Amino acid sequence: MAKQPLGSADRLTGLVAKLAETVDSRAGGNPEKSYTAKLLNSGELRCGKKIAEEAAEVALAIAAEGRKETASEAADLIFHLLVGLRAKGVPLDMVADALAERRGVSGLAEKAARQTKA
Numbered sequence: 468m469a470k471q472p473l474g475s476a477d478r479l480t481g482l483v484a485k486l487a488e489t490v491d492s493r494a495g496g497n498p499e500k501s502y503t504a505k506l507l508n509s510g511e512l513r514c515g516k517k518i519a520e521e522a523a524e525v526a527l528a529i530a531a532e533g534r535k536e537t538a539s540e541a542a543d544l545i546f547h548l549l550v551g552l553r554a555k556g557v558p559l560d561m562v563a564d565a566l567a568e569r570r571g572v573s574g575l576a577e578k579a580a581r582q583t584k585a
C-alpha cells in the first residue's frame with residue numbers, strides 16, 4: 468500500500484496552540500480536578516519519565532501497530548511533551564528558535580560538521 472504523505476500541519480498546529488494554552492492555564496490548578504495540574508505538580512523528573520514512556524509507545528506503535536493506534540500514541544506524546552516543556556519552563560518560542568535555526572541545514576551535513584569538530 469502506498470504510504471500517505473504527512474500533508475498540511477495547519478489543523479494540528481492550531482490544536483497544539485490551543486492545547487498549549489490549556490496546559491498553561493492548568494499550572495497551579497487543582498491536581499484532583501486536572502490531570503495536567505497533577506502532572507505539572509509532580510515535577511520535572513516525573514514529567515520527563517512520562518515523555519519517555521509515551522515516546523516508547525509511539526515507537527512501538529510505528530513498529531508494530533496500526534496507523535490509528537500510532538496517531539493516538541502520537542497525540543499522547545504531543546500532550547506530554549507540552550506538559551514537560553511547561554514543567555521545565557521552556558516556552559514554545561525557544562523550541563521554535565531551535566527548529567528555525569536548523570531549517571535548510573541537512574541533518575547529514577550537521578552530523579558531518581559535528582564529527583569534524585570531535
Ligand SMILES: N=c1c2ncn([C@@H]3O[C@H](COP(=O)(O)OP(=O)(O)OP(=O)(O)O)[C@@H](O)[C@H]3O)c2ncn1[C@@H]1O[C@H](COP(=O)(O)O)[C@@H](O)[C@H]1O
Pocket residue numbers: 486489493500501502503504517542543546
Ligand atoms: N490531551 C490530553 C491528554 N492526552 C492524554 N492525557 C492523559 O494522559 C494520561 C496518561 O496516560 P497513561 O495511559 O499513561 O495513563 P496512566 O497510567 O493513568 O497515567 P499516570 O498515572 O502514569 O500519569 C491519561 O490519564 C490521559 O487521559 C491527556 N490529558 C489531557 N489532555 C488535554 O488536556 C486538557 C486538560 O485536561 P485536564 O488537565 O485533565 O483538565 C484536556 O481537555 C485535553 O485537551
